[in-house]
Amino acid sequence: MEELTSIHNQHVKDWKKLSTKKFRKQTGYYLLDGWHLVNEAVHAGVAIHQLIGTADQLDEHRELFDDAKAVYAVTPEIMKHITDTVTPQGIAAVVDLPDAHRVPTQPLTGAWLFLDRVQDPGNVGTMVRTADAAGFTGVVVGHRSADLFGPKVVRSMQGSQFHLQLFEGDLTKWIADFKENGAPVYGTQLNPQAKNFRDVHPGKTFALIMGNEGQGMSQELLTATSDNLYIPMRGEAESLNVAISAGILMFQLNQ
């Protein structure tokens, strides 16, 4: 165990830099902040490259040391510096960044969520967490969406990245792959001319696409789907939050 007390230490600088996508890609690591996520990683059998904790927290959980390749005792100030959380729990871990561009296992089965330029990290993370709860198999994030392993997305996912398959990629290709396999792909549209979401009853394998918070799905993708769905709104509200819509749709489609 190494003790670190300065935020100018190279390790501390590196942990802080893991909040940037560039440094995550460069190193192949990302940071888990807090007990829930660290425990989820251990439970999932994910390798803990570096376990970082305040003296108090490390003392109380010596059993974790067996799972970690290196352990660092740091000050509460360092913890706050690297996690960017108002009241950090005093524990964090550096783990492998999954290869989101790997070739998925064929044939594609199960329920999948595709995200088309969803930009709010909280929305992306909440949708991954909800997909997990709805029994989805995977989530594919298209270009120009919030990065799956940024600090805010990781916080909102609450460990669901260990339960389902996550990919980044070209949604046009993913849609074509599903359709080639005979699986329906449902777009979503704020348009009463689209299909009422209560009228579709897919089998076990399908994909659902959610679009950008302000603009919705791109025209290009809307024309590539099997069907586009609409949630009929009865009040005077003009729209639903994208993560709320996703929750309603996922629990309806994957019964």
Place this chain on the structure above:
Amino acid sequence: MEELTSIHNQHVKDWKKLSTKKFRKQTGYYLLDGWHLVNEAVHAGVAIHQLIGTADQLDEHRELFDDAKAVYAVTPEIMKHITDTVTPQGIAAVVDLPDAHRVPTQPLTGAWLFLDRVQDPGNVGTMVRTADAAGFTGVVVGHRSADLFGPKVVRSMQGSQFHLQLFEGDLTKWIADFKENGAPVYGTQLNPQAKNFRDVHPGKTFALIMGNEGQGMSQELLTATSDNLYIPMRGEAESLNVAISAGILMFQLNQ
């Protein structure tokens, strides 16, 4: 039209103080920030006591002046100071705080959402917005929940406060009132022994209760309901965000 350039002006101080519940109660006013909310208020026929804008914004929308009792041209700095938004649109309005403790019209009909100690303002606002979209009649916020007219709740409601009835009150009494009228009241519980939400089909009048983010509903209220509902989760996720759960339940119950 009065021009204000100092953040030390008494009006500016008062607008800033409207971000506190105490001052809202004391004055009977709250603040709407941005075009969408100001337009919703005008559309709903709500009196605009004070219209506050940057010179640019006021110039472009002189038609609004007829609806406002007083108009103030302010600097972008003042706008930022009073709205606490990173990039304010340059328009705000002071309107009447609804009396959330008024006696509701009897008999109570339609679908209602009750919030039991929901503390995150974004969750409260998003649930009000979703209730509106799901065609609900009203929302009742119990004690120790985020205040309905705080800045973050108002931002998340996106104008839905003008479309449905909002109350604050003792949920025990509200539950008793509904049950006396023969209307079911559904609690929610993270407990697979509770009733599957897909198995209830209420009529037009019912209430749904959502609980605190961490602790769920209070034991006292759970024993006072007609039935408690559960959303079966198929993945390994342990829970859903409360606003997501509310969305799934409201769109299921109020078809």
